[in-house]
Amino acid sequence: MSAILSADDLNDFISPGVACIKPVETLPAAPEQPKENELEHEVVIDGQYPAPSTDAPAQISLTDCLACSGCVTSAEAVLVSLQSHNELLSVLDQAPALQIRRNDADGTIKVEGLENPDSKLFVASVSPQTRASLAAAAGHGVTKRDAGRMITQLLAGCDGLKAGGKWNNAFTWIADTNAARTACLVLGAEEATGDSKLAKPILTSSCPGWVCYAEKTHPYVLPHISKIKSPQALMGTLLKTTLSRTLGISPDRIWHLAVMPCFDKKLEASREELTDTIWNGNGQPGRGVRDVDCVITSKEILMLTESRGLDFFNLSRESIPVSSRMPFPDPVMEEFIFSSSKSGRPDPAASTSGGNLYYTLQYVASRHPGSRIETTRGRNVDVAEFSVVSASGAIIFKAARYYGFRNIQNLVRKLKPARPSRMPGARAVGASRKAAGKTAGSEYHYVEVMACPGGCTNGGGQIKVDDPIIVERKGSGLKPGPQEQKQWLAEVDEAYFSADDSELESNEGSAQTQVGRSDLVGDISPSYIRDTLAHWSRITSIDIDRLVSTNYREVISDVGKSKMNDTERVVQLASKIGGGW
Structure with a gap:
């Protein structure tokens, strides 16, 4: 698990004030049984079923949280631990990155470095919520757009990750998940x-x-x-399918990083439904190449810079020069990902x-x-x-x-x-509510x-407002409370909904020259999205439903059941490492 994940950060699965599902052998004496129309493994609000006063409260540790199928299983905990800023740095230092070269004479693209089996092509996608969080943290008039450029400078600029590490590797393309978001909408x-x-x-x-x-x-x-699929998942599929088909390389040579606002996105990236076994239609389930190889959060961006001796807030807010950018292999998808993905001021x-x-x-x-x-x-x-x-x-x-x-x-x-009643002629259980x-x-x-x-x-x-780096930058010296956190979230929301004048002008021109459709709903043209997805399907030779859709299934809880022995646990984890829940 990422070193910065604490119990306080788990509000993206269990909000503060809500108790975990605890294995029954560690619970205090059972309270009165809930009525049969209540949920079998419902998350219990603190105080809803008060325990006898003679028993001490159940202690819920982070280890308990990660070992329980009510929340995150131990197998999932291992998968999540493989996704961190340290893992990102480790992969960057494994071998020289694959290099993309374009022949200016005929426009052909060549991939160099394939002879080294450990070399990867590094691509990334960044969420607008992450950019808003980092913009609020930077303060001093830094906009969401500025924060996005700072992230790009970190991942691809000369003064970012490229300035250090064993091979001076960096990311070839950094996409905005807003492009995939428009398709998802x-x-x-x-x-x-x-x-x-x-x-x-x-x-x-x-x-x-x-x-x-x-x-x-x-x-x-x-x-x-x-x-x-979610925007994260769809962007992963889009990048891996398009690049593997147009560059003629295996998807396992493409390493995709997603920068997200949520730890649960790490779990999503580990789902076996989101691997190339689905869109390629070959291989064994759970053994495929993930569409998203690693997810790091907004907090981990700051830890990433610190690990390389960089100060995120001192990174340049300028765009990387056009001369230093590598054109995307397919011009239609380049227009969609890197132009139409520019967002103006959200409503x-x-x-x-x-x-x-x-x-x-x-x-x-x-x-x-x-x-x-x-x-x-x-x-x-x-x-x-x-x-x-x-x-x-x-x-x-x-x-x-x-x-x-x-x-x-x-x-x-x-x-x-x-539920149907077992008594002849009786009303179904719960039918009074229907x-x-x-x-x-x-x-x-x-x-x-x-x-x-x-x-x-x-x-x-x-x-968060009580993170040490924010406390230090604000210089108050006092530990912020709930009211300060509420004000902080208001600042993040303000950054999310804001856009400067130059950005709005750029987006207005983009909408006219790139989309040019009369069927706009909001600022999105459904016909443009459908045409772009149809083009994506053609260049990859994959049915569009396989590209954009996913599935879900019941996961049987092991709460209260006997624990696996060490051998069984190793077998389970070994089967999961290949790429699935």
Whole structure:
């Protein structure tokens, strides 16, 4: 596990104030059994089932958390430990990087260094939430765009990683996950409004903490979860398939780093569904080459610079000169990844989690002229309902937003199907909560679900106000409290939603020259996305559904069961190292 991961950082799977699922042999005396219509392995809110006063509280350590299938299994802990800034530096120092050379005369591209089997082509993708977190940490008027350039200078610039290490290796291409995000938004909207076989309501799948929770504790919601990959996963597939096909190299020679706001993204990168065995259609499941080889978080960017003796906040905010950039092998995909991915000022109504719900609402409204979007606030700021209402007042589409595990628990309870009673003629168990034989959550068409309260800018891997580097930079000398953290998150959100004038002008020109479509929904053209994805499918000779879709499955919990012996554990971990959960 990354050295900077602490119990306080686990709010991207278990929010503060929520107790872990503890193996039964270490729990105090069992409290009163929950009613049969409650969840079997539900996360228990502190104080919900009070233990007898004679027993000491159960002590939950980080080791317990990582050993429990309620959260992260020991096998997953090993996989996550392989993804850190130290692992990144180790891979960079293994061998000289593969070099891309372009013949100016005929435009042909040649890969040099393939004779060394340890040499890799290094590529990276960076999330906008990470850029916002680092911009807030830098302060002094640093924008999200500036932070993105500083990350690029670190990964590819002459004064960054390239200035040190055994081989002076650096990353050849650094992409913005906003490109994959735009594709995910269009694909998700089409899935939510088309003839999808998914059960209603469709639940978003871009949050790996939520997906992990559903697979391990509430498998009955899996038929509801969107099959569209997350932006991280889609960007990994896009980079590895395009580069391996156009450069004629094996995908295992391409090493992809993702910089994300969330520790759970490390778990997502380890899924066997997100390997080349799926899109290549060969090899053994679980033994494939991952689409994302390593995930580091916003915090780990600072540790990465410190490990190389660099100061992230002193890195240049200028773009790397065009003369130093290597053109992407395919011009259409280059336009999509490195031009159309430039984001302007996001709409605060879209939230800080990518805007799946907001774009889908806009997409539905665009197909019904005269319609409007209405919002109803929920019981707290992380719950809201939305309706697309026609000009005549009829509800066309109903959706909701549920952020944070306390709110997610309420959602999954609503979706739990009634169980038939064993007594002849008796009402189904839980049927009193259902209307007309339907689950209580089925009035929605679509629900955006995120594990972190407040959304992805509050991810567990984001920089916090009480992190030593922030305390030192602020110079207060006092340990910040909850109110200071709230103010800090407001600063991160402000950085996420901001854009300077030059960036907006650049994006306006990009939209006109690169997209040039009349069917814009928000600032995204669905026809442009579909044409680009069709081109991607053609150059890779892979069906588009295999490229953009994924699957989920129930994970059987081992909570309270006998532990494996050492031999069984070694066998399990050995099978997992190949690339799967």
